[in-house]
Amino acid sequence: MPTAIITGGTDGIGRALAGTYLERGHEVVIVGTNPEKGKTFEAYGDRARFLQADLSLVTENLRVVQWLTERYPAVDVLILGARFHRSTRVETPDGFESNFALFYLSRYLLGHGLAGLLGRAERAVVLNFGGSGRTGPVRWDDLQLRHDYPGTGALGHGGALCDLLGVHFTEVHPGIPYVMNHPGVVATSFAGEYDTATATFVDRLRTSGKPVAQAVAQILPFLDAPPAPLTAVLEGVRVPTDTPAFDPADAARLHQLTEELLTQRAYPSVIFR
Numbered sequence: 001m002p003t004a005i006i007t008g009g010t011d012g013i014g015r016a017l018a019g020t021y022l023e024r025g026h027e028v029v030i031v032g033t034n035p036e037k038g039k040t041f042e043a044y045g046d047r048a049r050f051l052q053a054d055l056s057l058v059t060e061n062l063r064v065v066q067w068l069t070e071r072y073p074a075v076d077v078l079i080l081g082a083r084f085h086r087s088t089r090v091e092t093p094d095g096f097e098s099n100f101a102l103f104y105l106s107r108y109l110l111g112h113g114l115a116g117l118l119g120r121a122e123r124a125v126v127l128n129f130g131g132s133g134r135t136g137p138v139r140w141d142d143l144q145l146r147h148d149y150p151g152t153g154a155l156g157h158g159g160a161l162c163d164l165l166g167v168h169f170t171e172v173h174p175g176i177p178y179v180m181n182h183p184g185v186v187a188t189s190f191a192g193e194y195d196t197a198t199a200t201f202v203d204r205l206r207t208s209g210k211p212v213a214q215a216v217a218q219i220l221p222f223l224d225a226p227p228a229p230l231t232a233v234l235e236g237v238r239v240p241t242d243t244p245a246f247d248p249a250d251a252a253r254l255h256q257l258t259e260e261l262l263t264q265r266a267y268p269s270v271i272f273r
């Protein structure tokens, strides 16, 4: 039975994609923090499994990789969708800015950590909700956003890092198609902690965004038949990846910086070459 792993599968677009793959007969592992939301797919019995994990922590990502590696011979679909907006800058216990940790580093750790299982699937695909060239620029001298924290714009910065992550991943694992997706504004839960002004704005987005079903319909064709090792999609339209946002030298630079950060924080065994 094909297997799909979906972070952020308890809500929004991730939850809808989980339902899609369950309907197709996949075994689906939904990763999130909220066990109540994890019960959404109980009707599918053992084919839907909820794995509780705080993916903003390095050790939790490593535990998820180990848990999956011990249970599954292969992973067919990996969807990296967990995110949590914060109006105010917060650091995780690992000392990483929270968006950097959840929106970028978790996706780095899960993608590389599960590459072996993805490589064993007949037709694997990774979906990362990145910037698709729309966000950035990368703050090379301030990856942890210590200065002029941009509020919800921190996710945009993470999106730019994810674009570069996709470039590096496909260089290292050319046989595993990687799809980058910016879905536009979608009416989801917009999980996060917001100041009053932002909360009012986000409340509007929760209703005015496009329906989740439309966002799923726009990305599914690219997951079913990825047209290239690295594909970037913006609201259902393929966009070029030969632009500065996908610069291979920047991708290598980010990979090296990420390795250094992990080593500094005593996670040298997590280095992926």
Ligand SMILES: NC(=O)c1ccc[n+]([C@@H]2O[C@H](COP(=O)([O-])OP(=O)(O)OC[C@H]3O[C@@H](n4cnc5c(N)ncnc54)[C@H](OP(=O)(O)O)[C@@H]3O)[C@@H](O)[C@H]2O)c1
Residues within 6 Å of the ligand: 007, 008, 009, 010, 011, 012, 013, 014, 031, 032, 033, 034, 035, 037, 053, 054, 055, 056, 080, 081, 082, 083, 084, 102, 129, 155, 182, 183, 184, 185, 186, 187, 188, 189, 190, 191, 209
């Ligand atoms: N919605 C939009 O307009 C929009 C626009 C551009 C890009 N995107 C991207 O699309 C993807 C899906 O977004 P969405 O709006 O559908 O999501 P969402 O409704 O905001 O849900 C966020 C998901 O992330 C999970 N999550 C939050 N913190 C977590 C943590 N520490 N550890 C593990 N899981 C955590 C939540 O699970 P729990 O509640 O179980 O913790 C939830 O399933 C994201 O990558 C987002 O950046 C969305």
